[in-house]
Amino acid sequence: MKVILKADVKGTGKKGELIEVSDGFAKNFLLKRGLAEIATASGINEIRQRNTADAFHKAENIKALKEQAARLDKTEVTVPIRTGKNGKVFGSVTTDKIASALSELGYEVDKKRITTKETLKMVGVYDAEVRFMEGVTAKIKVKVVPLE
Numbered sequence: 780m781k782v783i784l785k786a787d788v789k790g791t792g793k794k795g796e797l798i799e800v801s802d803g804f805a806k807n808f809l810l811k812r813g814l815a816e817i818a819t820a821s822g823i824n825e826i827r828q829r830n831t832a833d834a835f836h837k838a839e840n841i842k843a844l845k846e847q848a849a850r851l852d853k854t855e856v857t858v859p860i861r862t863g864k865n866g867k868v869f870g871s872v873t874t875d876k877i878a879s880a881l882s883e884l885g886y887e888v889d890k891k892r893i894t895t896k897e898t899l900k901m902v903g904v905y906d907a908e909v910r911f912m913e914g915v916t917a918k919i920k921v922k923v924v925p926l927e
Contacts, residue, residue: 849917857924
């Protein structure tokens with residue numbers, strides 16, 4: 780029997796999936812508990828339309844992230860910070876400071892998406908990476924300068 784799941788069922792499927800199960804399992808468990816409904820032509824068509832719409836929105840989101848990564852790629856951001864006499868930074872430059880410096884340039888990036896290969900504890904220029912999603916990244920330069 781073909782059924783459409785209304786909720787996630789462990790070992791069977793996720794909400795909104797069209798699955799084939801035995802008649803007894805469908806009648807005695809899934810339908811009885813309200814976890815599924817019998818698959819009708821209109822229900823199957825609705826699932827197909829929802830899947831098509833989801834795929835379209837996902838593609839649009841990926842396209843937007845790639846455009847944002849292309850704009851952000853090779854950007855240099857300057858982060859002023861208090862330093863001692865020898866150029867050593869008091870504390871370190873965090874991804875939060877880098878994200879706020881990027882927002883001043885007009886790029887809204889979550890601090891959790893920014894990674895650096897090393898801790899930024901000296902004045903200088905460092906490489907950082909902004910990871911939007913799997914396979915979509917932008918490389919930026921972080922210039923740490925003494926606060927005046």
